[in-house]
Structure formats: C-alpha cells, structure tokens
Amino acid sequence: MRAITSPRVENISIGELSKLSGVNIETIRYYERIKMLPAPPRTATGRRVYGPAEKRTLAFIRRSRDLGFTLEEIRTLLDLGGPERASCADVHKIASAHLAKVRGKLSDLAKLEAILAETVAGCSDGTAPDCPVLDILDAGRQSD
Amino acid sequence: MRAITSPRVENISIGELSKLSGVNIETIRYYERIKMLPAPPRTATGRRVYGPAEKRTLAFIRRSRDLGFTLEEIRTLLDLGGPERASCADVHKIASAHLAKVRGKLSDLAKLEAILAETVAGCSDGTAPDCPVLDILDAGRQSD
DNA sequence: CATGCATCCTGTAGCGACTACAGGATCAAG
DNA sequence: CTTGATCCTGTAGTCGCTACAGGATGCATG
Numbered sequence: 001m002r003a004i005t006s007p008r009v010e011n012i013s014i015g016e017l018s019k020l021s022g023v024n025i026e027t028i029r030y031y032e033r034i035k036m037l038p039a040p041p042r043t044a045t046g047r048r049v050y051g052p053a054e055k056r057t058l059a060f061i062r063r064s065r066d067l068g069f070t071l072e073e074i075r076t077l078l079d080l081g082g083p084e085r086a087s088c089a090d091v092h093k094i095a096s097a098h099l100a101k102v103r104g105k106l107s108d109l110a111k112l113e114a115i116l117a118e119t120v121a122g123c124s125d126g127t128a129p130d131c132p133v134l135d136i137l138d139a140g141r142q143s144d
Numbered sequence: 145m146r147a148i149t150s151p152r153v154e155n156i157s158i159g160e161l162s163k164l165s166g167v168n169i170e171t172i173r174y175y176e177r178i179k180m181l182p183a184p185p186r187t188a189t190g191r192r193v194y195g196p197a198e199k200r201t202l203a204f205i206r207r208s209r210d211l212g213f214t215l216e217e218i219r220t221l222l223d224l225g226g227p228e229r230a231s232c233a234d235v236h237k238i239a240s241a242h243l244a245k246v247r248g249k250l251s252d253l254a255k256l257e258a259i260l261a262e263t264v265a266g267c268s269d270g271t272a273p274d275c276p277v278l279d280i281l282d283a284g285r286q287s288d
Numbered sequence: 289c290a291t292g293c294a295t296c297c298t299g300t301a302g303c304g305a306c307t308a309c310a311g312g313a314t315c316a317a318g
Numbered sequence: 319c320t321t322g323a324t325c326c327t328g329t330a331g332t333c334g335c336t337a338c339a340g341g342a343t344g345c346a347t348g
Contacts, residue, residue: 015324025325026307034305045314047325067256071305092264099260106253112211113250116243120236159295169296170336178334189343191296215334 010052017050021058028058036061036071036078069098154196161194165202172202180205180215180222213242 018025031037037057040048057078064074073094080091162169175181181201184192201222208218217238224235 013325024307027305029326030306045325046327047314065305067260068253095260096264099257099264102253102257102260106250106257109246109250109253113243113246116211116239116246120239120243157296168336171334173297174335187343189296191343209334 010055011049012051012055014048014050017055017058020055021062023058023062031058031061034071036075067098068102069094073098154199156194156199158192158194161199161202164199165206167202167206175202175205178215180219211242212246213238217242 012020014025014028017023018028021028023031028037032039037054040050040054042048060078061071061074064077065071069077076094077091080094156164158169158172161167162172165172167175172181176183181198184194184198186192204222205215205218208221209215213221220238221235
C-alpha cells in the first residue's frame, strides 16, 4: 500500500531502521532471509531502502518477540492480519495458547525463584565452612 | 563377578543411567563430549559403564539445569565442589547472580502475562469484527 | 546354534533465533 | 583524494540439546 496522502516517502537505510526499531542490523537481514520481512527495494548500488510499512512490520515483530511469540507464531499472526484480515478467532487461539504457555513458565519460574532464594540465603556471605549451595544442588533428590 | 544380589559396585549402562536420572541417552553422551561428565570406563566391547559417582554428578547437573543454570555455570559449580572444595563465596556469587537473573525474568514475564491477558480478553471469543489482538500488538509503540 | 530384537556405538546434521565475522563495495565529509 | 562509517554477501558459530544413519553388540528364545 503506497501512501497516497502521506507527503514524504520516508526512505531510511537499514542502519536507521535498526536504530529506530531497536533490532540489530544483522537480525533485520536475517528476517529478510527467512522471509519474515519482505525484501525491500534497493538503491542503484544495492543498498536496502525501507519505508514506513517495513518499519511497522518490524515493530510488530519486535513487540511480539518481546511478548515471547515464536517467529513461526508471528508469521501466522502477520498472515492473519494480512490482505484477508481473516478470522479473529484464529488470532485469539494463538494468543491464548501462548498465554497459557506464559503462565506455565511463570509459575515454574516462581517456584525456581523460591528454591534459589532459599539456597542462596543458606550461604549468606560465604563464611560457612561447607557450602550449603552445593549441598542443596547435590541433594535435591533425597532418594539416591 | 557380576552383582547377583546386592549391587556392591553399582555398574549401570547408559540406558539405565538415563532412566534413573531422567536425562536422555543422547544428552549424556553429549555431556561427555563437551566434558561436563568424565568419560566412564568401558566394557571390552566398548560400552560405557557408570557407577554411583557419575550418577551423582549427572543428578547434580540435571537439578542445576532445572534451576536454570547454564552448563558453563554448572561446570564452575562442579569445579568449586571438586577436590579443593574451595570458596563458598564463589559459589554464592554464581548462585546469587543467577537468582538476580531469574528475578528479572520473572518480573518481565509477569508484565508480559498482564499484557497478554488483557490482549486476549479484548477478543474474548472471536466475534469482534476487527481483531483487537493484532491492533494491540501493532500499536504497542504508540509513538510511531 | 541361529534368529531376532533391544540396546549400544560413532559421527554428523538439524533446531530456533540470532550473532559474529571475513572480505569487499560504496558513501559522505574534510 | 583520503579517510572512516556504513553497507553488501556469505558463511560459520552460539547454546543445549535432539535426531538420525549405519553399524556392532547382548540377550532370550526356538
């Protein structure tokens, strides 16, 4: 979609795009290679030229990555939001499955935090003669 | 003299070790390759024979991995717990650094959960005409 | 003793999501 | 015109496994 009403066509280099989006240059090229991002037009000398559309897409990808979606999931999301603007239900399915995964991870991590905190506390400043941290890690499974 | 009744010298195969420890056979061999585990003795025909020591070490590794330590960290922990039984302070440093990382991840994940939950809720059953999930992902960065 | 199946062996390649080069080409400023 | 920043392609490395391929043993049964 070429911006008809948009006055200036904002042409930016990959370096600028990288700075603007917070995505590594190498990663942007990587996204292009694996077809997460469409290949942009080039200058006569072969440099990539990006416009607002790519900027938007990249921001979408980045945000979704931050939220822990895999590239595969994001690809699907992008497709769902594409020309067809298909079923919101599909999007909902992906997002809520992902939410479930996140919640699982969250509770695992919370448990882990508790154990670790306890472990570390047992050896508060390293003056203990035998290190309880190692013992706890060692004896995690009591029945050995 | 093979162990008949009481396994005084507990000699086990890699398969048994795998079952006992819950670590994949391939992974055990991988650990050996990258020197996380010492190479065990072999039978005349080249099969690995493990004893209680390896079992212990593997359990230690496994538990530490479950707690999210990297193999590199675990390697250090194993060294620290080795013949020298060196400074508990070092162990404490590693463990608490790791705890800090875990806490960071935990809070990130909690924020993420909140955003995702909200996002998903906005599209509770996919009957909305335009999908709010995509819009939210899209518009995460308001200033674009 | 032969058969057959489970288990083991080595070695290599693949995964996801990047990251880090090497070895050039081009651009913008002084 | 020279310098240094930026860009290009292509390949290989990272982490922590996992999955083969293609073969060699081990053990129970007929």
